[in-house]
Amino acid sequence: MGLKFEAFFILISKGGGLKEAYCRPCETVGRGWPTRNDKMIIFSAVKLKNLFKKERDYPWQKPNNCPRCNSWRLWGHGFAQAIFDGFIRPLLLKLYRCPDCGCVIRLRPKGYFKGFQASIETIRSSIACKAATNRWIAGVDRTRQCHWFRFLCQRIKVYLTDTWREGIVAGFDYLLQLGQIPVSRAI
Ligand SMILES: [Zn+2]
Numbered sequence: 001m002g003l004k005f006e007a008f009f010i011l012i013s014k015g016g017g018l019k020e021a022y023c024r025p026c027e028t029v030g031r032g033w034p035t036r037n038d039k040m041i042i043f044s045a046v047k048l049k050n051l052f053k054k055e056r057d058y059p060w061q062k063p064n065n066c067p068r069c070n071s072w073r074l075w076g077h078g079f080a081q082a083i084f085d086g087f088i089r090p091l092l093l094k095l096y097r098c099p100d101c102g103c104v105i106r107l108r109p110k111g112y113f114k115g116f117q118a119s120i121e122t123i124r125s126s127i128a129c130k131a132a133t134n135r136w137i138a139g140v141d142r143t144r145q146c147h148w149f150r151f152l153c154q155r156i157k158v159y160l161t162d163t164w165r166e167g168i169v170a171g172f173d174y175l176l177q178l179g180q181i182p183v184s185r186a187i
Pocket of ligand 1: 068
């Protein structure tokens with residue numbers, strides 16, 4: 001029987017920037033050896049406009065090592081489509097595969113949460129605007145902004161305290177520091 005777990009890592013890269021890798025539900029067998037279905041995400045500095053223009057020819061920065069087993073052998077493994085605000089068609093995110101442990105590594109742009117098409121900056125300014133003026137920001141679908149706000153409030157209750165008094169934006173920043181996606185559904 002495999003064991004299910006989720007792991008979240010924040011690593012400090014050589015340049016001092018944050019490098020995050022998110023591994024989500026993985027199956028492990030025996031002594032924790034990952035199966036071939038493992039997926040890892042590495043956040044990388046990506047110029048989205050350039051990526052939009054160049055598509056498959058975009059010069060991705062290949063990770064030095066496999067984030068799971070440290071192997072230096074990483075092979076190109078095609079692309080995955082992902083939607084980002086401000087672009088009329090999906091962008092192609094580079095995939096690598098580690099031949100040693102079998103995991104697939106997906107590069108994603110820094111400044112975006114996994115599974116979100118708006119930038120962290122946009123999400124944070126939506127939260128800040130709602131908290132300060134009780135209005136949503138212009139140019140972003142209100143339903144999405146409403147979800148971000150509601151899930152953040154939920155998350156503050158669950159992970160911080162019922163009596164959190166530092167304000168909603170401070171809650172966002174604090175959860176972010178904890179390595180969470182502050183606006184994703186808490187449970
Ligand atoms: Zn590996």
